[in-house]
Amino acid sequence: MTPGPASDDDAALVARVRAGDRRALARALSRIEDGEPARVRGLVSGLHPHSGHAHVVGVTGAPGVGKSSLTAALATWWRGEGRTVAVLAVDPTSPFTGGALLGDRVRLERHAMDRGVYVRSMASRGHLGGLSAAAPHGLVALDAAGFDVVVVETVGVGQAEVEVAAVADATVVALAPGLGDAVQAAKAGVLEVADVLVVNKADRPGAERALAEVRDSQELAVGAAARDGQALPEGVDDWIAPVLATVATDVGPASGVPDLGRTLAQHRDWLARSGLSARRARARAELWLRALAEAGLRARLDALGQGSLLHDLATRVADRRLDPFAAADRLLAALEESD
Amino acid sequence: MTPGPASDDDAALVARVRAGDRRALARALSRIEDGEPARVRGLVSGLHPHSGHAHVVGVTGAPGVGKSSLTAALATWWRGEGRTVAVLAVDPTSPFTGGALLGDRVRLERHAMDRGVYVRSMASRGHLGGLSAAAPHGLVALDAAGFDVVVVETVGVGQAEVEVAAVADATVVALAPGLGDAVQAAKAGVLEVADVLVVNKADRPGAERALAEVRDSQELAVGAAARDGQALPEGVDDWIAPVLATVATDVGPASGVPDLGRTLAQHRDWLARSGLSARRARARAELWLRALAEAGLRARLDALGQGSLLHDLATRVADRRLDPFAAADRLLAALEESD
Numbered sequence: 001m002t003p004g005p006a007s008d009d010d011a012a013l014v015a016r017v018r019a020g021d022r023r024a025l026a027r028a029l030s031r032i033e034d035g036e037p038a039r040v041r042g043l044v045s046g047l048h049p050h051s052g053h054a055h056v057v058g059v060t061g062a063p064g065v066g067k068s069s070l071t072a073a074l075a076t077w078w079r080g081e082g083r084t085v086a087v088l089a090v091d092p093t094s095p096f097t098g099g100a101l102l103g104d105r106v107r108l109e110r111h112a113m114d115r116g117v118y119v120r121s122m123a124s125r126g127h128l129g130g131l132s133a134a135a136p137h138g139l140v141a142l143d144a145a146g147f148d149v150v151v152v153e154t155v156g157v158g159q160a161e162v163e164v165a166a167v168a169d170a171t172v173v174a175l176a177p178g179l180g181d182a183v184q185a186a187k188a189g190v191l192e193v194a195d196v197l198v199v200n201k202a203d204r205p206g207a208e209r210a211l212a213e214v215r216d217s218q219e220l221a222v223g224a225a226a227r228d229g230q231a232l233p234e235g236v237d238d239w240i241a242p243v244l245a246t247v248a249t250d251v252g253p254a255s256g257v258p259d260l261g262r263t264l265a266q267h268r269d270w271l272a273r274s275g276l277s278a279r280r281a282r283a284r285a286e287l288w289l290r291a292l293a294e295a296g297l298r299a300r301l302d303a304l305g306q307g308s309l310l311h312d313l314a315t316r317v318a319d320r321r322l323d324p325f326a327a328a329d330r331l332l333a334a335l336e337e338s339d
Numbered sequence: 340m341t342p343g344p345a346s347d348d349d350a351a352l353v354a355r356v357r358a359g360d361r362r363a364l365a366r367a368l369s370r371i372e373d374g375e376p377a378r379v380r381g382l383v384s385g386l387h388p389h390s391g392h393a394h395v396v397g398v399t400g401a402p403g404v405g406k407s408s409l410t411a412a413l414a415t416w417w418r419g420e421g422r423t424v425a426v427l428a429v430d431p432t433s434p435f436t437g438g439a440l441l442g443d444r445v446r447l448e449r450h451a452m453d454r455g456v457y458v459r460s461m462a463s464r465g466h467l468g469g470l471s472a473a474a475p476h477g478l479v480a481l482d483a484a485g486f487d488v489v490v491v492e493t494v495g496v497g498q499a500e501v502e503v504a505a506v507a508d509a510t511v512v513a514l515a516p517g518l519g520d521a522v523q524a525a526k527a528g529v530l531e532v533a534d535v536l537v538v539n540k541a542d543r544p545g546a547e548r549a550l551a552e553v554r555d556s557q558e559l560a561v562g563a564a565a566r567d568g569q570a571l572p573e574g575v576d577d578w579i580a581p582v583l584a585t586v587a588t589d590v591g592p593a594s595g596v597p598d599l600g601r602t603l604a605q606h607r608d609w610l611a612r613s614g615l616s617a618r619r620a621r622a623r624a625e626l627w628l629r630a631l632a633e634a635g636l637r638a639r640l641d642a643l644g645q646g647s648l649l650h651d652l653a654t655r656v657a658d659r660r661l662d663p664f665a666a667a668d669r670l671l672a673a674l675e676e677s678d
Contacts, residue, residue: 041664049659278657285653285663290640292667293674297636301629314624318617320388324624325380328631335632336675 007042014046017145022118025145029120032137037299044137051143052281054086054150055268058168063155065176066200069248070260071153075117076251077261083148084116088138090123090154118147136167136288165193166287169280170267172260174198175214177206194241195224195267198260202245214243225274236274239267300335309334346381353385356484361457364484368459371476376638383476390482391620393425393489394607397507402494404515405539408587409599410492414456415590416600422487423455427477429462429493457486475506475627504532505626508619509606511599513537514553516545533580534563534606537599541584553582564613575613578606639674648673 016024028047031039059071068089075085122138135152142150154164165171173194199210223238225231232238242263246256271277304310313330316322355363367386370378398410407428414424461477474491481489493503504510512533538549562577564570571577581602585595610616643649652669655661 045662045664048656048663052657052659281657282650282653285656286644286649288663289649289653289656289667289670290644292663293640293670294633294637296667296671297674298633301632305625305629310625310628311621314621314628317387317624317628318391318620320391323384324387324627324631325384328628328635331628331632332635335636 010042010046013043014050014144017047017141018050020146022115025118025141026120028141029122029138032134032141033122035134037295040134040137044140047140047144051140054139054143054147055170055264056139056143056168057149057151057264058164058171059151059153059174060155060164060171061174061176061198061200065174066248067153067155067174070172070174070198070200070246070257071151073246073248073251073255073257074151074261074264077257078149079114079116081261084118084146085149085151086118086142086145086147087120087151087153088135088142089119089121090135090152118142118145136291139167165195167284169271169277170195170264172196172198172264174200175210176201177204177210192227195239196260196263197241197243198246198256199243200246200248202256203247207245211243211245225276228276228279230274230276230279232274236270239270239274297335301331304331304334349381349385352382353389353483356386356480357389359485361454364457364480365459367480368461368477371473371480372461374473376634379473379476383479386479386483390479393478393482393486394509394603395478395482395507396488396490396603397503397510398490398492398513399494399503399510400513400515400537400539404513405587406492406494406513409511409513409537409539409585409596410490412585412587412590412594412596413490413600413603416596417488418453418455420600423485424488424490425457425481425484425486426459426490426492427474427481428458428460429474429491457481457484475630478506504534506623508610508616509534509603511535511537511603513539514549515540516543516549531566534578535599535602536580536582537585537595538582539585539587541595542586546584550582550584564615567615567618569613569615569618571613575609578609578613636674640670643670643673 013024013028017028028043031043034040057074059067059074061067071087071089075087078085120138120142122135139150139152152164152168171193173196175197177199197214199207199214201207202211223240225238244256244260244263246260248255248257251257271280310331313322313327317324317327352363352367356367367382370382373379396413398406398413400406410426410428414426417424459477459481461474478489478491491503491507510532512535514537516538536553538546538553540546541550562579564577583595583599583602585599587594587596590596610619649670652661652666656663656666
């Protein structure tokens with residue numbers, strides 16, 4: 001990591017992002033996505049003091065449940081409430097090609113002419129489980145740009161739900177009828193991170209059964225505060241994730257989307273009343289600091305890997321002349337001497 | 340990490356594993372899967388000098404391509420050749436429940452009465468991308484137990500193919516006709532790690548088209564040595580991953596399984612002739628050492644996380660009173676003082 005304050009260039013970019021300049025925002029996000037450590041540091045350090053105001057909503061679920069439609073419908077609802085919305089769509093990516101899958105983000109195009117909606121894809125390059133290493137920094141930029149709501153949308157593949165929950169104020173886990181075993185198998189883990197559960201495509205056959213199944217599983221669920229091991233102030237009930245049905249190709253009252261929007265608003269109020277909001281912000285910062293520290297350590301290991309020490313140790317381990325754990329100890333000792 | 344040599348208990352277990360004691364092997368693998376660092380270290384240190392003889396074959400591919408059937412059919416073929424076979428099946432797991440999915444491993448049951456075949460599942464708990472952090476240690480145990488071939492079978496979900504290729508002598512990437520966009524999208528990344536490409540379920544509609552598509556993509560593929568940036572000895576041609584068709588519910592000559600078995604034998608010979616075998620073993624050891632060193636660093640971060648420093652820094656970052664990068668620097672400095 002490079003020390004030092006933001007450069008003049010960083011300060012100018014931060015000022016333009018805060019003033020609502022869309023081209024500056026796009027440039028800031030590209031710089032964050034490129035990931036050059038010193039440039040990311042200068043920019044994100046400059047943006048960070050101006051963040052912390054957006055309502056960060058995670059939307060996740062298996063492929064095919066209609067996450068993009070749901071996000072688009074929610075964006076329409078929020079706009080109707082007078083709120084501005086940014087969407088950070090994190091794409092699963094081949095570790096080799098680096099190219100993001102296109103997906104069905106096209107559905108968000110209905111908002112293309114609305115300056116109150118901003119949509120950006122970010123590849124989840126390298127970082128496993130769906131959420132890009134750059135995504136938390138992207139959220140800082142969108143937050144500092146002044147959007148009322150920032151949605152982070154990602155495909156739920158095992159770990160992704162957990163990672164989304166770690167950066168969001170509220171996590172919406174979307175399911176759909178008839179998606180079979182994978183969804184069922186994922187449920188147990190998913191239930192534990194969901195603040196709101198949505199059965200989307202609720203006009204499809206099997207919707208009633210899917211809703212019943214999710215609600216049955218819900219009976220075993222504990223509240224958000226109980227999960228965090230947190231005592232609640234007197235008069236505040238715990239939050240048990242509601243199960244809602246939506247048809248996100250529609251945004252009318254019968255679509256379930258307004259219900260979802262209102263439920264998210266209630267959840268935000270509850271977070272503030274329960275005191276969990278500040279607690280979650282701190283937990284999020286802890287995860288972020290750990291991730292930054294781990295990235296710093298990996299960079300040092302990379303630097304060691306360029307030299308001959310790792311190569312020599314690995315050769316002796318491969319030849320069974322050296323114990324791998326003893327070799328790792330030597331690597332760690334060299335790491336400390338390398339400062 | 341705990342220093343010191345293997346205990347008497349470890350030494351006894353290692354001796355029993357090497358002598359072909361199946362109950363000892365099961366106990367060793369359970370201890371490895373449990374992951375208690377000091378116990379893993381003692382055991383794997385004891386097993387490691389006796390490993391390095393098995394032919395390690397990775398079998399990966401999307402859900403539904405018939406990886407388990409393919410592995411079972413290959414095991415039958417290898418047994419016919421007089422070779423013993425161990426299978427390490429790495430299961431995707433919910434990060435919360437810790438319970439492995441059952442999958443269709445039942446197909447391997449035809450070998451249940453054959454002492455020359457050993458099958459073991461291991462959860463991919465926590466470690467993203469499919470391959471368990473414990474899997475490389477499990478391979479050491481199966482290798483030291485004297486199996487001629489050790490198959491590591493894992494669901495290909497993005498990063499898994501890459502991880503399998505990092506521990507295997509040969510990586511078989513399995514596809515199937517009609518599995519749609521996901522397989523197509525994955526192809527580009529998958530091609531680069533495959534030593535052998537298999538279109539399984541080749542009796543299904545669309546098999547010819549799938550084969551043609553894979554072979555078309557193959558025209559862009561580079562050889563294994565070219566990929567590794569390695570010059571080959573004179574008279575040794577580069578290895579371009581062959582594309583084979585199999586019907587792995589059968590093991591007869593027309594099933595394609597004997598072809599696959601022979602191709603893997605040819606690949607092993609080629610690895611030895613080309614000099615890439617030793618190079619890959621060293622690269623594998625480098626990855627292993629890095630992983631061990633990173634685990635050691637994470638353990639130290641965990642220990643710091645128990646104290647008040649991380650909590651205090653995170654609170655100030657969450658309140659925007661401290662720059663996250665400066666906080667991460669302090670965390671790293673404390674890490675070095677904590678030795």
